[in-house]
Amino acid sequence: MIPPSVLRARNAMVTRQAILDCARVRLREEGYDAASLREIAACAGVDAALVSRYFGSKEELLLEVLQTGGPPMELFSGPREGFGERVADLLVCAPPDDSKLDCLIIILRSLSSQAAAEAIRNSSRSNFYAPLVEWLGGPEAKIKATMIAAIMKGVTLTRFMDEGFGFSEAEMALFRDRLAETLQRVVDG
Structure with a gap:
């Protein structure tokens, strides 16, 4: 018993x-x-x-939600040369309701809140930037991490503002490939 x-x-x-x-x-x-x-x-x-x-x-609940979303370690695992592909697949090909996008969407939908701003900054620093900077390594790691984050946020915002990208299947594939190349250049640069 x-x-x-x-x-x-x-x-x-x-x-x-x-x-x-x-x-x-x-x-x-x-x-x-x-x-x-x-x-x-x-x-x-x-x-x-x-x-x-x-x-x-409520702020602490938000922070916990963002922290339990976990660091995107799957993006940092696998070969370095596949990073752009992994991120592009997530941002472009994942279904809109994929839970892997939750933290990004919550952040984008909550950014205008002054009450949420500190929790978002703290979570972003510990759950995304710090692991990404460590994974990237080298003297420009912080700059590269910031560029990657800016690209990811921009693509996510565009995707959800436009309810998808409004592309044909061929255009979507080309966009995904170009995004993968761009992100990979940042990592390799």
Whole structure:
């Protein structure tokens, strides 16, 4: 028989994860300012006070959502010469609802919020820039990481503003290839 304390701990973990999952969806769909703690709590089937108990504040919940999105380590694994291809595939070919795009979309939809700005900066530094700078190495690593991030954000913003790129299949393939080449040049440059 499982002790009651273990059952409570498991339920707490399940509840915490449900809150994070609901927050990720609401933040992705609405951005920071429009997503309310009450809506997130309702989605998770809990009282809004429980969200605050687990995460403290809405800013801390955002930070946790961004941090649990994890560093994009799969982009930094594999051969260096395939980096441009991996990122281009993610940004251009992944379905619009692919969870791998969540952090980028949440960031783009929440950037205008002064309350969210610090959490976004902190998350970006620790979950993206720092691992990318380390992976790139060398004296220009910070400059390269910033260029890569700017390209990724720009492509993501364009994709979601235009509900896709409005390209034919051939144009989409060419765009993806050119994006891959551009990103690879930054890495190799």
